[in-house]
Amino acid sequence: MKILVCINNVPDTTTKIKFVDNKAFDSAGVQWIINPWDELTLTRAIEMKETQPADIESVTVINVGRADAEASIRKALAIGADNGIRINSDTSDSYSVAFQLSEYIAKEKYDIIFCGIESSDYNGGSVGGMLAEFLAIPSVSSVSMFEIKDGKVVVKREIDGGNETLSVQTPFVLIGQKGIAIEPKIPSMRGIMTARTKQLTVVEGVACNQLIEFVDFDLPKAKAACRKIDAENVKELIDLLHNEAKVI
Amino acid sequence: MDFNFTEEQLMIQQAAKDFAERELLVDVIERDDNAVQSASHIKKLAELGFLGMMTDPKYDGGGMDTVSYVLAMEEISKVDASISVLMSVCNSLVNWGLENFANEFQKEKYLKPLARGEKIGAFLLSEPEAGSDATSQRTTAEDKGDYYLFNGTKNWITNAHLASTYLVIAQTYPDKKHKGINAFIVDKDTPGITLGPHENKMGMRASDTHSVMFNDVKVPKENRIGEDGFGFTFAMKTLDGGRIGIASQALGIASGAFERALKYSRERKAFGTEIFNHQSVAFKLSDMAVKIENARNLCLKAAWLKDQHLPYGTASAMAKQYCADIAMEVTTEAVQIHGGYGYVKEYHVERLMREAKLTQIYEGTSEVQKIIISRSLLK
Structure with missing residues (x-):
């Protein structure tokens, strides 16, 4: 099987978020990383390739973005992806990202397309579903387990009150969430070294209207500073929890 | 002059940081208390290639430069110097010594399994x-x-x-x-x-x-x-490079303590405000930041010289002496900023202070480094 993993390039989760005139994200000085949800699905795809090489022919990563996203693509190659593709575009809304991906994927043949459940910047949670619609193939959302047993794809997904296990025919879009891998894979020194020799292809994006206009951004209210109460002073702690925080 | 790191160097730095924070941090206090290392940590360190990261790929190493090694050593030492000293001995002393001075038979038999991390x-x-x-x-x-x-x-x-x-x-x-x-x-x-x-x-x-x-x-x-x-020549030449490893370890111990002290100073309140807002604390942190910046530059300069195949013995002695000495100063101040909390184990800075002391002693004491530096002044 050929797996394609869609990776988004997002600000590091510890980034101090700022906006320009509350209209656009201020990216000055921001460190960019692979979207953590995408990184988990990528990790699982690579784990499968390493443990069941007979079942997984290749793992390719794809990103819709500008040249500065290539550091994240190369990290994915260092983690173990076989090759990378960047669709050159500065598009940012979910619809146009899914459209750009679908236009490229329609010309290629992948058995499973992995997406993270959402991105940690805009939290849209919609690219995977839209992509499947554009490609007219099924999608399975909230996947927390992915296996290939006797040549058949088996996934587990969360449903109300529990989980369901599905056997899925390819091709399909797998929308992964927490649990699909334990934690993101750390690239090894050998992986970082061999990433230099792996192919990173850049293709031009296609014309596409953005359907979303960002009107305004608001930052959440600043959190109050942490207050430390001496361990002996339980009375003060209870008083604060009761009268100030009003949680008890 | 270019102070930028390459994409690969940044990736190595991040890999070391992730490994330290995800794997080492969780039980570092218990391992220090019980004086035991975790076999699974060493196995993971080997799997990631940190034990042979500078060895030539033809001998199964990672082929990384010394600058990358300094960046990795700093990140791991911020969390656990007991692990980074293992890494330093394997990379800077044993593997480097074999790669540069052993014959091909010895390299095949001994260096390759060491570079792969299969042996220590x-x-x-x-x-x-x-x-x-x-x-x-x-x-x-x-x-x-x-x-x-x-x-x-x-x-x-x-x-x-x-x-x-x-x-x-x-x-x-x-x-x-x-x-x-x-x-x-x-x-x-x-x-x-x-x-x-x-x-x-x-x-x-x-x-x-x-x-x-x-x-x-x-x-x-x-x-x-x-x-x-x-x-003797073998030992002295090998120790020239070993000093870069321990200098970057001391740097990591200092920067780890500094990061904890800075975070604490922005959370802890005294006299109605975060203690960072008290000038005595802010100035301590300012002094610590300058020392760490100097230390980092000395480490990177020595590493850069080594990577350029230029003489680096004096530079590595300067880095080792300065980094070790400021590690002691910075960690002591980090404990002071934490006050009573700094004196208990939970906040890590007392451990970092104890670790810093050793960097002034091993791989050549600070005094020995001064002998090396002062003799170089007469050349």
Whole structure:
């Protein structure tokens, strides 16, 4: 099987978020990383390739973005992806990202397309579903387990009150969430070294209207500073929890 | 002059940071308390390629530069110096020494498994009466024709129990003094080698430190490194690079303590405001930041010189002395900023302070570094 993993390039989760005139994200000085949800699905795809090489022919990563996203693509190659593709575009809304991906994927043949459940910047949670619609193939959302047993794809997904296990025919879009891998894979020194020799292809994006206009951004209210109460002073702690925080 | 790191160097730095924060941090206090290392941590360190990261890929290493090594050492040392010293000995001393001075047969047999992290190495130089004065080697390697016969004791040997490959510095011709010293590769399981108990140390308690006794140990002649009498030069050249490892370890200990102190100063309130807003605390942090910046630049300069194949012995001595000394100062101030909380183990800074002390002592004391630096001034 050929797996394609869609990776988004997002600000590091510890980034101090700022906006320009509350209209656009201020990216000055921001460190960019692979979207953590995408990184988990990528990790699982690579784990499968390493443990069941007979079942997984290749793992390719794809990103819709500008040249500065290539550091994240190369990290994915260092983690173990076989090759990378960047669709050159500065598009940012979910619809146009899914459209750009679908236009490229329609010309290629992948058995499973992995997406993270959402991105940690805009939290849209919609690219995977839209992509499947554009490609007219099924999608399975909230996947927390992915296996290939006797040549058949088996996934587990969360449903109300529990989980369901599905056997899925390819091709399909797998929308992964927490649990699909334990934690993101750390690239090894050998992986970082061999990433230099792996192919990173850049293709031009296609014309596409953005359907979303960002009107305004608001930052959440600043959190109050942490207050430390001496361990002996339980009375003060209870008083604060009761009268100030009003949680008890 | 370009102060930017390459994409690969940044990736290595991040990989080391992720490994330290995800894997090492969780039980570092317990491992320090119990003076034990985790086999799974060492296995992971090997799998990620940190144990042979600078060795040429043709000998199964990672082929990374020394700058990358400094970045990785700093990140791991921020969290656990007992692990980073293991890494330093393997990379800077054992693997580097073998790669540069061993013959092809020795590299094939010993360096490759070390570079892959399948085996651990140890560097046996210090003795009960030969610490800073490395010329006074009492361990003898008597030439018996077909083999060398070892007798003597080595002290403070990092990785002594974990390692299977020892690089041993010993005296073959006592009358020739330091010109009679040789360096050898010795398999730890050779009959006649025994280990003393795990040293109960002030800091880096989890690091595997023992004395190693040699009692009529037979070592094949083919295991000598280089020409007869090359051992002292071998040790000194290897230690030039080793100092970069320990300098970056000291840097990591300092920056780890600094990051914790800065975070604490922005959370802890006293007299109605975060303590960072008190000038006495802010100025301490300012001084700490300048020292760390200087230390980092010295480390990177020494690493850069080494990568450019330029002389780096003095630069590495400067880095080692300065980084170790400021690690002690910065960690002490970090404890002070934390107040009573800094004196308990939960906040990590007291451990970092104990770890910092060792960086002023091993791999050449700060005083020995000053000898090296001052002698270079006259050249």
